[in-house]
Amino acid sequence: MRSGGIVPEPLAQLPWRVILLVLAIGGFGLVVLYSAAGGSVRPWALSQGIKLAVFLVGAIVASRVPERVWKAGVWPVYGALLLALFGVEALGHISGGSQRWLDLGFIRLQPSELMKVAVVLACARFYDMMPPGEVRRWPAVVGPAALIGLPFLLVMAQPDLGTALMIGAGGATVMFLAGVPLRLFVGGALSVAVAAPLAVNFLLHDYQRNRILIFLDPESDPLGTGYHISQSKIAIGSGGIWGKGFLNGTQSHLDYLPEGHTDFVFATMAEEWGLVGGCLLILAFMLVIRWGIDVGQRAESRFAKLAAAGLSTTIFFYVAINLSMVMGLAPVVGIPLPLVSFGGSAQMTVLLCLAILMSIDRQNRQRMKGGGW
Template sequence: MQKKMKDILRIDRRLLANFDFVLLILLLVVCAAALSNLYSASYPPKSLATTPYIKQAIFLLFGFAMFLVIVCIDYQELLFWNYPMYVLVLLLLAFAFFVGYEANGSQRWINLGFFKLQPSEPAKMIMVITLASYYARKEVIDGYSLKQLVVPLVLTGIPFLLILLQPDLGTAMMIAIIFVSMTIFVRLKLSTYMILGTAAVTLAVFAWEKVLKPYQKQRIQTFLHPEDDPMGNGYQILQSKIAVGSGGKFGKGYLEGTQGHLHFLPERHTDFAFAVWGEEWGFVGSLIFLGVYFFLLIWGLYIAMNARDRFGVLLAFGVVILIFWQAVINILMILGFLPVVGIPLPLVSYGGSSLLTTMIGFAILMNIRMRRFQI
């Protein structure tokens, strides 16, 4: 057993020669900008013990420590460990649902004392690993049939339902998006597309009528007409649009935003963190930040294209698509183009579980990149 662990953790000098400094530099730039934005979002600080940016900085340091450990372990080991990790995350989701920590009407956290773990965050990364592992093992040349999708549908459906029951519509939706994106990537038969498309529309209608809770329906209705309830359910969207719009071309300046600092903008350090950036740095500053952010994701796709095997391609693609869709949905939510569904902007929004999960994703990308020349 000790020899096995030594083999897993052994660092080949050739891996250091293939270390991706572009990925690391881009990641550091985004993290530094995000942390400075979080400082502004929580300014003026009430106390060092409760300031979000201090906690986020600690999580970030721990995340980079995890990053260094993960890059030392060949990602091929995930082919063996993916199902034990999948079972573990299901147990954590069930534990959170039955006896977890409750806040704002949702029971989705496990109180560890020093840290409130939200199992639905690592569940998203575990789904990427699980689906990549399954599709890597079960390669189909002419496209997957509906029968061949039964197993990945079940693997996706169980965590989807557990998260939906918490209730956490946004994260449950991300689980479904991961499945759809990765399944389309591996290619389906035309008949499978038609059947799944019909099923998706039917389930959407059923969910609206029987599954969604009143406050979740209200969020969607508010998105369509936020001005109908400007001091109630439409307040967040309207204030977010005011904050971004008031930034103009070049912004009001760092620490000079009024919507956030005067507490007009709710959730300014979590789901609406990017609205603070838009107000302070304006249209040009937002474009620069988003340019670096999405170039980081494009570089992730480049890593996927140059992976050494099918599992590496699927795994890298899954990591990128997970971060991409969360970012797009969050930004469109802030601009008022999508309803508020509680999806954070990876690396930018405050939250330890989300940050650590995202850092694990980038560590996996680095891992795949460093081993692209291995046979």
């Protein structure tokens, strides 16, 4: 117990400002899902609320796991998830034309979601094991490239372009922060730019190719492939500054906006809550991400610094890609808005990121309390 207090020490040490911020984002998401269902907690808000409560409690419990345990478990977890991705390819459950899930009977597991976290931790552990002077040599590039590339290709085969891109982005962020020379990233970007037309024409599925073409020319098929993004822009624009008011959205309530409770939930929200509601939601996410980056800056070990930065940018990529997608600034790649979109996969991944960040933050606090600074 705290001296002179009634709050148990483990609870008092938690970063309650961030936890309350996450609860506020998730709670606002439940309000949006309630409205998207026409003023009913079913079928989305009630289920989402239960998942949020379970995953948040799980994250708080997992935050008690010491950093050394996360570090020791990196390779076994990465290997298990890699095997699970092979299992998805061989035995995976097919839904919506994609093969992304393992049906375990009591739960349908999507290993690619957890791999976003595992790749960041694996790359951080790789550079933690490497002497700092070796970071600018080729082994510092080849090893992480293999750690990123294999799950990237397996996820692309499902097919799931959005998740594959996030796996690649998370790993590349850790590589950059570890000190890999900038010229290699520039060279890689140029190579991708050269290979992109070939990939679009020969590697991507038809629906993925159409999404990119619609992004380049949104008006070419407004009633077909471009329907989602056209209706999303209409919903966001019609909300104006203050929005139409709670339960007064027309695009979602009249079923003009497809996937208004999942990938395009931000458009559903913006129509009713307007520019003000959208800016406040983005600000809340940015405060969470900033806290995660601060945790990494205060960390002592190289692993903790890189892991915290990589996990924080993983949350950033979720938010940035989804918002760009619904506003027509990026192709539609199926990335949900975490804690707001209906579904447990992204929610689980983000709260796992927060659990590890809270674990690193707890160690930082203990070190400072013990006079380590």
